[in-house]
Amino acid sequence: MSMHRSKGLEFETVYIVGASENIVPFYTAKSPEEVAEECRLLHVAITRARDEVLISSPSHFRGNRSAVSPILLAVYQ
Template identity: 30%
Template sequence: MPDDHVIISTIHQAKGLEWDVVHIAGCNENILPHYRSIMEENVVAEPVEHENKDESEIIISNNPIEEERRLFYVAVTRAKKVLKLTMSESTPLGDPLFPSRFLVEIYDVDPGAFKLDSDDF
């Protein structure tokens, strides 16, 4: 494949692949994570019994937010050199949009990891 092309992929399709530059668009709450996962976030998972484990253990994979967090991790680790994460400030009708909780989590751990484009703020 030539080096001067763009690949558009889903996060699922990108698993196991790497590129020099990865751009993840739509890093807004209700998109990543998806609003359906957010709605299901407060659903309590049932305790499961498992050999050699506490009976009150909860299977984390039942939590849709954790599943999307793992997918986000897959996406951001596809970049070899440059990772660009973008979000929108508002809808086309002017309603405010908010950054994905996953962006906020990264920023809280390492604010220096972000280079904010002042033209966007």
């Protein structure tokens, strides 16, 4: 299920898979407003969990090193 489709729903556990720098926020988000919308969308996804949230981020993507999403780093520091 996509983050968009999770709005209004609740789950025991939420898995956010592949939360790397060009995925959250999505690489097409260019303006500050688009990045802010991506942040709100991530917030919606995280808050759908009743008990736990599990987030993964790949170390490599398409043969290149990949960093954890800067949004996630900002939220959890």
